[in-house]
Amino acid sequence: MRRDGGGSEKKLEELKGEFLNLAAHELRSPLGIVRGYVSMLREGLVPPDQMRRVLTLLASKTDEMAALIDEMLEAARTESAGIEYAMTRLNLVDVVDDALTAMEPLLNGPHRLVEQGPRAAIPVRGDRRRLTMVLTNLIDNAVKYSPQGGDIEVGWSVEGRHAVVRVRDEGLGVDEADLGMLFTRFGRIVTPENSHVRGTGLGLYLARDITTRHGGDITVESQEGRGSTFTVSLPLAAGGNGTS
Template sequence: MHKSLFTKYFAICAAVIIISLTLLGAIMMLVAAQYFKTEKYDMLKQNTENAVTLTLENYTITDNQVTLQSSVYRTYAILANAIDAQLFLVDASGKVIYSPPYLESGEVDSSQQTLIQVGPYTGYSIPQKVLDKVDGGEYFDVGDLGGIFDAQNYTYALPIRLEDGRLMGYLFLSTPANAMTEFLMQVLQMFCISSVFVIFLSFIVFYFVTLQMVKPLRRMAFAAKKFGSGDFSERLEVRGEDEIAQLALALNNMAQSLSVLDSSRRSFVGNVSHELRTPMTTISGFVDGILDGTIPKEKEREYLTTVSNEVKRLSRLVRAMLNMSKIESGEVKINPANFDVLDVILQTLFSFESAIEQKRVDIEGLDRDKVIVEADKDLIHQVVYNLIENAVKFVNQGGTISFHFRSEAGRTYIRIRNSGAGLSKDEVQHVFERFYKSDKSRSLDTNGVGLGLYIVRSIVALHGGEIVVRSVEGEYTEFEFYVPTGKMSKALKKSAN
């Protein structure tokens, strides 16, 4: 059977309360029993000492025989009945020579004023082993006093010694032990009544407290189900700064991230579909036109050239997507080495020599010494190639492409600027996004797929660097990035010479 968190938590709290009250009750009963026993001990001890003192103050010796005054016996009876105890006056041999009768509370025997009354235990003998213990100073025990009593009793005894040290006898006081059972039952009854009330009140409090604690978790579970179904619009209310609030905040942040990721995924799929569909439609249409004779023979070469260009465009798109996928999955590993980035830039510029000459573009900032960086040469070549390709595409006729280099704090900054129409502020914010192409680039660059700058930023980030774009509409656009500064190796020094 499925148990909710509320049920489990409530059951645990209830079990803790019941177990705690049970342990508390057991401890309280032990303490109460010990208290009762100590109280009986103190009471019996005090009254026994008083009775012994009374005895030693009221005796006479005649012909070497000890005789007690009759008032002592009456006092014995009053004392025994006052504390609900049985008193034994025992001679030195262990024989009970006097035991007052037991009177009910408030009962007075009229004959006790003139006649000594004796109880039922007069004439009994106390076991010698008990007397031996009393001779040691005092005696306290819970038992039947060697079979004299039918039930358990608390018994305290002291020896009675004369001034010359002779043993006159013993004085015993015993009180029933069943009183403790009645006392403990009363304590237990009061404790159980109180515990039932406490448990009932605690259950009510824990019910509502647990309900309040579980409510936000239920809302989180509901939100998580919506996230799992693809709906990231749900947001949780965050109250306070406890663990529940932190979890709610984390789920809200996760939902926001997932929403952005989902939007990015949808945009990515849409862009890829568009980028694939456009050339495929062109290729399919021209090939079908050639096959069914719609396109004249004399124009077949022209249309086949277009088909070839679209195939190359598809190839570039697939290659760019593979590179992007490798970078995002962490498959691309950099192999840093010291090299002259200026040499990489010059080689790249030579590959665009024809386009540069057609636009009559001036190249500036390359008449300088080597610029040594520590990076992956192949990946940096891809960065430089993409940036220079963009600069050549968007530089104005008769414009300028300039390079600037600076080193500081172990970093080498490389800036590539081209004059031209520039980018708007809105375009600058999106220029590094996947498949983003500005309106100007769509008209000037029909072969681009919008992944170049995204890959550039990813490669620079792999080197621990950063790339930024600056632009002024109608004047220029520049990209600046930095990578770790390298050291001039012997091979580089030799090639410089």
């Protein structure tokens, strides 16, 4: 007997609509800035001494749009049963380095990066691109919600039979009652203090989904007004030396 798949199809159509609305809303601002400056460049209205600043801004906005599209595509894939991960043996320290390199333009701004962790290899099994996405999402989140001059701490270690990465900020923090919303799809906690921060509400949702698919976990500790600490825990690969 043929089963009625109408419910699943309806859910998929609703999800597509949500993504399209989100894309239209979130892409409008950076795209408008890019179009405006490209028009000024074409008409020769940018003074030579401002050229580097404008090109840096354009690069930043195109990166912002690319990251948004990547997030939406990855979120759409999580709804598909056919999603595949390229699982290989990795050094977690290399993944941390990948994420820090990707986020370097933001971290070179008004924040101070504090790195804490051994350079010795920490073996895990995982999809390097997706694990890098987890860490870049957490670091990006820390930068967005931190005050100028605040520290962004990225630390990594081996704890028991797990490889652990922690990202800590000195930002706005989250009320304990709202913590459950952080990892939901499109779940953003908007307050008068952070209403200026742009975002899709997909970054932490994807971070948890990817981490879970690696057999790991992601948790958060936060106090309103005192910042947040996100902890990613992944099983060590065979041959990794666990510590207590």
